[in-house]
Amino acid sequence: MQAVPSEYLAIDRKERANKPFFDLDLRPVRDRMGDFDDVVIEFSPERAMSEAARCVHCPDPAPCMLACPAHNDIPSAMWLIEQGKFLEAAQLYHKTSSLPETCGRVCPHEQLCQGSCVDNKTQEPVLTGELEAFAVDFERRTAGHVIPLGSPTGKRVALIGAGPASLGCADVLVQQGHEVTIFEAKPAPGGLLLYGIPNFKLPKAVWFEKWEEFERAGVKFVPNFYVGRDKSIDQLLDEGFDAVFLGVGSEIDAKMERTPGTDLPGVYEATDFLIRGNVARNLLPENMQQPLEIGSRVVVVGGGDTASDCLRTALRLGAAEVTCVYRRTEHEMPGGKKDRRMAREEGAKYRFLTQPVRFIAGEDGRLAAVECIEMALGEPDASGRRRPVPVPDSNFSVACDTAILALGYWPDPIISKTTPELETHDWGLITVADKETGATSRPGVFSAGDCVTGPDLVVTAMVGGRKAALAIDEYLKQR
Numbered sequence: 001m002q003a004v005p006s007e008y009l010a011i012d013r014k015e016r017a018n019k020p021f022f023d024l025d026l027r028p029v030r031d032r033m034g035d036f037d038d039v040v041i042e043f044s045p046e047r048a049m050s051e052a053a054r055c056v057h058c059p060d061p062a063p064c065m066l067a068c069p070a071h072n073d074i075p076s077a078m079w080l081i082e083q084g085k086f087l088e089a090a091q092l093y094h095k096t097s098s099l100p101e102t103c104g105r106v107c108p109h110e111q112l113c114q115g116s117c118v119d120n121k122t123q124e125p126v127l128t129g130e131l132e133a134f135a136v137d138f139e140r141r142t143a144g145h146v147i148p149l150g151s152p153t154g155k156r157v158a159l160i161g162a163g164p165a166s167l168g169c170a171d172v173l174v175q176q177g178h179e180v181t182i183f184e185a186k187p188a189p190g191g192l193l194l195y196g197i198p199n200f201k202l203p204k205a206v207w208f209e210k211w212e213e214f215e216r217a218g219v220k221f222v223p224n225f226y227v228g229r230d231k232s233i234d235q236l237l238d239e240g241f242d243a244v245f246l247g248v249g250s251e252i253d254a255k256m257e258r259t260p261g262t263d264l265p266g267v268y269e270a271t272d273f274l275i276r277g278n279v280a281r282n283l284l285p286e287n288m289q290q291p292l293e294i295g296s297r298v299v300v301v302g303g304g305d306t307a308s309d310c311l312r313t314a315l316r317l318g319a320a321e322v323t324c325v326y327r328r329t330e331h332e333m334p335g336g337k338k339d340r341r342m343a344r345e346e347g348a349k350y351r352f353l354t355q356p357v358r359f360i361a362g363e364d365g366r367l368a369a370v371e372c373i374e375m376a377l378g379e380p381d382a383s384g385r386r387r388p389v390p391v392p393d394s395n396f397s398v399a400c401d402t403a404i405l406a407l408g409y410w411p412d413p414i415i416s417k418t419t420p421e422l423e424t425h426d427w428g429l430i431t432v433a434d435k436e437t438g439a440t441s442r443p444g445v446f447s448a449g450d451c452v453t454g455p456d457l458v459v460t461a462m463v464g465g466r467k468a469a470l471a472i473d474e475y476l477k478q479r
């Protein structure tokens with residue numbers, strides 16, 4: 001239910017719907033190519049108030065609330081922002097979201113809250129994502145946010161992996177009074193917020209401040225701890241943890257099987273490339289300390305958001321010619337249009353209906369070219385998209401110094417291999433009885449996020465973690 005009920009607002013909805021729209025202000029391309037700073041220029045208070053005043057306040061429940069996986073009370077937040085009550089708006093977001101400063105920036109808004117805004121019928125949607133980030137940033141810079149803690153219960157919960165799923169779970173668990181320890185394989189927490197999404201989309205400083213917020217709430221992070229190798233789930237339970245949450249993500253890069261040359265120097269997997277290209281050296285895992293060598297011509301293979309992130313990272317690292325090759329057409333591309341538009345503005349080129357068949361070494365043994373074949377679209381496959389089929393005798397070569405494979409992700413099998421009776425399905429995704437609880441086949445072991453759904457979104461992982469926390473709380477009360 002909305003905190004500010006729409007039906008009591010004495011507003012002229014027609015006048016609001018006809019207010020002029022001004023899109024997000026972006027830094028000029030020549031400026032943003034010189035650094036990894038945020039591309040979006042944040043709203044001033046006046047700009048935020050006038051943008052929020054475009055909301056027509058649909059009847060409760062508003063379509064934007066329903067489309068938001070966290071069901072944020074967006075119309076009420078819009079009303080508060082319009083009145084200049086930014087701190088009150090931020091408080092509303094904290095009620096339903098553990099990462100509003102992040103989701104406001106990185107959600108695919110055009111498919112979620114903004115995509116469902118009724119203003120789409122007449123003109124452009126209210127920029128609800130940017131307004132969410134604005135309100136929470138304002139709070140952070142002025143009053144600060146403190147996670148409210150519940151009375152201590154004496155129960156201890158181990159969370160495995162420190163990405164959005166575990167962060168959502170930790171946020172709710174400490175508010176119920178439980179003690180939370182997060183074991184993370186990498187040198188720092190954040191999951192893909194730190195070791196994936198580039199700084200120009202999500203400034204690392206935003207995550208670092210959030211990390212401090214969790215630490216102030218007593219959440220204990222244990223870095224460089226790879227569960228399954230350093231300790232098993234059963235050992236953690238034997239050592240006195242009352243429940244375990246698995247938020248280990250789905251981070252193993254998909255391989256280009258049966259394609260020769262993927263092991264050549266100059267061919268990178270997307271995760272390795274993005275981590276080494278975007279993360280400060282002191283936070284890099286030991287096996288990723290070698291600087292990238294990217295040369296001037298880069299080919300990125302894939303069509304998702306990760307491919308866009310790789311293209312834009314390569315351009316910022318100084319590559320002169322950056323080309324995305326994708327085996328279907330732009331119409332079938334899974335990645336968001338906004339990221340692709342920005343990649344194009346920044347100089348990325350696209351070759352559709354193109355499939356690499358071989359990576360070719362030069363005389364020095366490093367990558368020198370990618371041999372490709374043209375594709376045509378055949379009948380739809382299981383995903384409903386038309387299957388790409390090779391066009392005979394259409395092979396050609398693209399000269400390049402670097403190739404980046406952004407083909408998708410699989411879960412790491414270590415947890416399922418080392419946890420007896422933990423059920424998994426479809427290439428290792430963790431089976432849960434019900435997505436509302438995240439209960440796995442092992443009593444006391446819960447899970448959510450990409451390791452349950454496959455690669456998805458920050459907001460869906462965070463919401464899954466929050467729901468699992470409520471189920472863990474119920475489980476602990478019954479023990």
Ligand SMILES: Cc1cc2nc3c(=O)[nH]c(=O)nc-3n(C[C@H](O)[C@H](O)[C@H](O)COP(=O)(O)OP(=O)(O)OC[C@H]3O[C@@H](n4cnc5c(N)ncnc54)[C@H](O)[C@@H]3O)c2cc1C
Binds near residue numbers: 160183228250309456
């Ligand atoms: C390059 C890239 C860009 C993206 N951009 C966006 C975007 O713009 N917007 C959006 O909404 N989503 C985006 N996503 C998707 C989003 O980041 C994920 O859906 C989200 O982070 C999933 O959260 P998670 O907590 O399930 O997993 P993760 O964020 O992957 O976190 C899992 C954590 O578990 C740790 N871990 C794994 N195994 C173990 C173990 N055995 N022991 C201890 N720790 C372990 C990992 O090191 C990792 O830190 C992007 C993904 C990628 C790869």
Ligand code: SF4
Binds near residue numbers: 067069072109128
């Ligand atoms: S969490 Fe994402 S979908 Fe929900 S309101 Fe915020 S930006 Fe929109």
